[in-house]
Amino acid sequence: MTKSWKVEMNLAEGPANDWGPIEAHRVSYKRFRRRIIRRSASGGPAASTPLAAGPPPATWRQRESSFQLHTVRQRLQLDSPPRIREPARDGRHRETANTPRSFPAGGRPAPENTPQQGWVWKAAFPEHEGAYQAGTDERRRALQPFALLDETKTRQQGKSVMKLAAPSLLNDYYTHLLDCSCEGVLALALGSSVYLWNSQTGALAGSLDPSPQPGLARHRAPSISCLSWSRDGGVLCIGTRQGEIQLWDVEHKRNMRCLPSHLSVVRGLSWNQHLLSSGSALGGIHHLDPRAPEPLVGAVVQAEEVCGLQWSPGGDRLASGSTGGLLCIWGGDMAGITWSRQPISTMRQPSAVKAMGWCPWQRGMIATGGGWNDGDLRVWDTDSGTCVTSANTNSQICSLRWAQKKKCLVTGHGLPDHQVSCWSCPVLPALGPVYRMSGHSQRVLHLAVNPEGSQIFSAGADQQFHIWDV
Missing domain, CATH: 2.130.10.10 (YVTN repeat-like/Quinoprotein amine dehydrogenase)
Structure with a gap:
């Protein structure tokens, strides 16, 4: 709800030639949502964020119109680090580490000051949510x-x-x-x-x-x-x-x-x-x-x-x-x-x-x-x-x-x-x-x-x- 209010205020404060003279207190939620979806489908940004002149970026055209409004999707967590397909010297593809290594001009690998960790196992519940108490014996075990x-x-x-x-x-x-x-x-x-x-x-x-x-x-x-x-x-x-x-x-x-x-x-x-x-x-x-x-x-x-x-x-x-x-x-x-x-x-x-x-x-x-x-x-x-x-x-x-x-x-x-x-x-x-x-x-x-x-x-x-x- 906080994000929706911020976007609405941005629309009200944006230039008139972008969304027209809109007053924030007169925009209902249905109209507000309909305009967001219409602008996303037409290739423009959802909010009146300043953008460089020219045609809209391809990323806006490819993005799903409902993604910006779906707060659950925005909280998705990755299952594991992405795999990278890198062509080998013989033309075959091989499985590489999660992050490519970089080599300095001397030919030796750069020192690994920080261990390259994978995703750490944790409970699926945020610490502050009351549905699952952080101090329970079950979670400790x-x-x-x-x-x-x-x-x-x-x-x-x-x-x-x-x-x-x-x-x-x-x-x-x-x-x-x-x-x-x-x-x-x-x-x-x-x-x-x-x-x-x-x-x-x-x-x-x-x-x-x-x-x-x-x-x-x-x-x-x-x-x-x-x-x-x-x-x-x-x-x-x-x-x-x-x-x-x-x-x-x-x-x-x-x-x-x-x-x-x-x-x-x-x-x-x-x-x-x-x-x-x-x-x-x-x-x-x-x-x-x-x-x-x-x-x-x-x-x-x-x-x-x-x-x-x-x-x-x-x-x-x-x-x-x-x-x-x-x-x-x-x-x-x-x-x-x-x-x-x-x-x-x-x-x-x-x-x-x-x-x-x-x-x-x-x-x-x-x-x-x-x-x-x-x-x-x-x-x-x-x-x-x-x-x-x-x-x-x-x-x-x-x-x-x-x-x-x-x-x-x-x-x-x-x-x-x-x-x-x-x-x-x-x-x-x-x-x-x-x-x-x-x-x-x-x-x-x-x-x-x-x-x-x-x-x-x-x-x-x-x-x-x-x-x-x-």
Whole structure:
């Protein structure tokens, strides 16, 4: 009502040749609304705001006549940051980060002083509205990580057993924010903190808060971009959007060491016994031995940005995926810092290779998932460099995990259904869908499987964490 009064006064105070001699107190609401709609439909502005002479802008002609009057539409909130389609060097389109990076003339990325955050999870009610009191116990519980949102008493195939809260989960396709240790402890990064949840007891086991750089305010702590458990489950490695790599002793909640960092976002982490490999958005791959005084023991670079990184179960091969659709297979001997080393084989798909995973029971086989302009699930033979089988899912594949004891493959999807799919593949290249699990309202960004293979865990852009029975 306040906005309508201001517009009415502007009309009364505007020039006579714009709307004619109108007195504000004689204009009824129906006449006022009719004149606004008529002027909008004819290509002119709704109010008498001073405009440059000339034809009306195209934006006025394209705007809906009712939009200016609809206060509800003006209060709509975005679901997630917009995606940007950027042509790659080879002519393909790729999925880029929410905000394009800018590079100065020197060729190095500009320092990221402020973490690039996604939309923060919050209640749908304004703080001052009385319909939902801000101080209620229900709302306090809903804002806590891993707080129970819903639980299914009757087990149904395709339905989650439990739904928990995951507030402040970053909605970024290129992050890796969920991992399960060999002891069944889940690590989930929410904003600048990592929360630990015991899947066996169903209880929150604590949290880790990577401290900011010296002199940096706590509210500007680095946002986490990826994490990975060591194979013995005792150490958690954390990578940030500022290029930092930290090793944490989970049992004592202690930061053990900060390793040499990248110059850009850490996009992938993977362990090979005591060796840790990390990949960055600039294409650099570092190999680190945390036990050594000088931990950097090897480094290579791939032609495109790294968005996925994983060692094979035997530790003899390293797979790296890029935003441009390139899958590189590197040999196990990665000692020495050189930029001229080439992968032993390369394969390409039409979209980013972010969702990827080595088959645990069939050597040399690796599965990859296609992005939003692809949607194909592929299994590659890295010895021959060929795709041995594929299946079209008609949706973005955001995450991928193998369940070894069940001999199946699990994928998390985006539009249109935001489902979790389970694929049977006892002996490759045989690959067939088993069932789909629905419950997320936005894309399923991260997946994990417990050591027994009996449960699947998923975290989505809807700020929810689901538990599924296999």
